[in-house]
Amino acid sequence: MSREGIRKLLHRMRLSWTRPTYTLAKGDAEQQQAFEKQMDLIDTVLLYADETHVRSYQILRAA
Numbered sequence: 841m842s843r844e845g846i847r848k849l850l851h852r853m854r855l856s857w858t859r860p861t862y863t864l865a866k867g868d869a870e871q872q873q874a875f876e877k878q879m880d881l882i883d884t885v886l887l888y889a890d891e892t893h894v895r896s897y898q899i900l901r902a903a
Contacts (some may be wrong), residue, residue, distance in 0.1 A: 850857055
């Protein structure tokens with residue numbers, strides 16, 4: 841499906857597409873330093889596994 845097709849579909853559904861806006865909060869310097877001190881005390885390796893998957897969903901059509 842093309843970008844124009846998606847735009848027309850959204851228009852027919854009375855929806856609109858907008859670009860997301862991000863506003864990052866300012867970090868607290870004292871809390872960051874306290875966290876760094878805690879991390880310095882840990883002598884093990886931390887691993888992080890992300891459970892999200894990229895999926896390709898086919899277009900759903902009305903029967």
